[in-house]
Amino acid sequence: MSESAEQVIRSQGLTRRFGSLVAVDHVDLEVPKASVYGFLGPNGSGKTTTIRMLCGLLEPSEGKAQVLGLEVPKEAEGLRRRVGYMTQRFSLFEDLSVFENLDFLGEIHSLKASHRRSRIDTLLERYRLADRRKQRAGTLSGGQKQRLALAAAVLHEPELLFLDEPTSAVDPENRRDFWESIFQLADEGTTVLCSTHYMEEAERCHLLAILDHGKLVANGTPQQLMDDVDATVVEIQTEDPRRVREQLAGMTGLLSLAQLGNRLRLLLHREVENPVWQVEEELDIDAGATVQVVRPNLEDVFVVVTRDEVS
C-alpha cells in the first residue's frame, strides 16, 4: 500500500494491439503522486491508447496496470470517482450551456445540490468562464472549450487527472495559462498525466516519458533526458545552408541534420572526437560558417531516442 501511495500509476508490459498493429508496445510506467507527468510522442505513437487503458476504457492485450492501487480494467469502476479524464476530443455536450454541462456531470457524480452549485461557481471563476455561464458549449472558442473541459474533469476533485493533448486546439497564450492551472492542481496534490506533442510543454513537466510507435523509448526528468542524450549537438551558422548541407551529407557519425533558418543543427555520434574540428573538415574554407557545440534540447533527445524506429 505504501508503494502504491507513492506511485499513483504503475504498469508492466502494458500492450494493446488493433489487429496486426501494435498501438502500445510493452510500456512500463511509474508515475509518482502529485507529479505532472508528461507523455511526449508524435501522432499515432499510442498516447491516447495508453491513457484509455489506464482509465479502464480499453482492455490491454497484454501486461498489467495498477492505478491508485486498483487493477485496471478489472477494478476500473472503483476509479470513477477518483479519476478525472479530459479527452483529446472535446466531449462535452455542445447543445448544452456551460452551466448545464457541469451541472449534469455533477449530478452524475452524485454531488449534493448545494455543494455542486458552489463547486461550479468556484470553477467558473477559476477558469474564467463565469461570464459564459449560459452560453452553449458548442459556440465557445477553442481556449474556452478547453477550460470548460478541464473544469468538467476536475469537478469531482479527482486524485488523478488524465489530460489527453489538452492544448492542441489552443493558441500559445492560452496554453501558458493552461499550464499554470495544471501546476496549481499538482500543488494541491493532484497527480496529472498529460500527453502532448509540443516540446516546450513537455519541458515543463516534472517527469517525462517519450513514446514512439507504441514503445516507451525514454523517461526521466526533462533535465536528465537532456543531460544523458547520447549524441553531440553542433550548430552551424551560415549564409548558405543549402550548400553546407550538401557538403555534410556524407559525413561519418552524422545522426541527423535539421535546418532552422540560417542555422543547421547537427546531431553527431558521441564517439566523434573533437566534433567542431571534424565538421569544419567537411566544409569548404570559403563556406563562411561558424561552428559550435551547444547544449542538447528536448527536440534533440527526441530525435536521438526515436532514431532507431525511423530508420
Added chain:
Amino acid sequence: MKLLESVGRIVAISRKEIRQLRRDRLTFGMVVAIPIVQLVLFGYAINEDVRHLRAAAVDYANTQNSRLLLADAHASQVIDLVRKASSAEELEEWLRRGEIRVGIVIPADYERRLEDRKRHGRSARPLAQILVDASDPATYGSVAGLLNLPPPERPGIQPPRWRYGSAISGVSNPPPTFEARPFYNPERRSAVHIVPGLVGVILTMTMVLFTSVAIVRERERGSLELLITTPMKPVELMVGKILPYVLIGLIQVGLVLGVGALIFRVPLRATPQDTIVAALVFITASLTLGLLISTIAKTQFQAFQLTFFSFLPQMLLSGFMFPFDAMPRPAQWIAELMPLTHFLRVIRGILLRGARVVEMRHEIWPLAVFALVMLTLAAGRFRKRLD
C-alpha cells in the same frame, strides 16, 4: 443510498436528453410531423383480396347438409375453419379477442330453411349467418364473395336438376345463402382499420430510430468516452435515455388517435387506461430493439440503416400493409416474431372491437418477452469500454 444515487443519475440523463431534444428542432419536429404525415398518407388505403381467414363455426343443426355447407365454405379457401364453437356467444367472444376473423352460425332449423328456399325462393330466409370482423374492410370484402355460395345437399336425396339452381326449378334469384353480420366497422371504412395500425407503425418508426441513434450519437460525438469514465452504470444510461421517449411515444399515440378520430371519424372503443397499457408495452418493446441496435451500430448512419432494416419487414409482414391471413405460412411464422404484428392485433382489438387488454393478453406477453430479450441482449452487449 446507492439506489437514490442511481435514480439521481437516471433523472439527470433523462433531463439532459429532453433538453437536447428540445434544442434539436428537426428531431423535435419529427415527433409531431411523422404521425401526421403518415396519417394523411395512409388514411386512404386500398383494399386487398384476402384468403384463408381464420374462422370457426357453430352448427346447431348438425345434419349432413349443414356439414356439407361448412365443408364447401372451407373448400372455397376464403376461410379456414379451424375450430368448432359450442355457441354463437362463444363465436362472438373469439371474434372479439381476434382469435378468428369469421364465424359461421348454422341455425337448428337449417333443413327447414333449405326446404323453404326451394319453395318460396326469393322471399325465403337466408340459410345461415356469417359473422365478420369488418374492422379490416379487406376481410369483409372477401367474405362478401361467400354469401351466395350455393348450398350443397346430400346427393341421394337431392333432385339432380336443383343443383343447377333456381332457374330450373322456376324460382328466380334465391336469397343469399348466408346473411352477413359485420362487426366493429359496419360501414367498412378503411380508415377505421388503418388508423389504429398506424399507431403501431409510427411508434415502430420513431421509437426504434430515436433510441438507436441516442447512444450512437454519444459515441460519435465523443461524449460516450466521457460518460463511461463517470460512475454511471450502463443500465442507468439505458433507462435514462429511454424514459423521455416513452413519454414522446405516448404523445404520438394521443396525436394519431386524436387526429384519426377527428378527421377520419375512427371510433375509439377502448378506455384510455387500456390504450396506455397496450401502448406502453409496445413502446418498451420498440425502445429495447432500438437500444440493441445502438449497441451494434458504430455510426448514426449505421443505426439508421439497421433501424430501417428492422422496420421494413415489420411494415410488410405485420398485417399492416397486407392482410396477415393472406400471407404464406413461413411469412406468418416470421411475422409472429415481430412486435408490430402482436401490437396491431392488440390495438385493433381494444380500439375497434372494444376488447379489454386482459382479453388480449395472449398478444401482450409476446411483446413483453420480446422487450425482455432485447434488453438482456443490449445490456449484455453494452460495456463501459470503447472496444
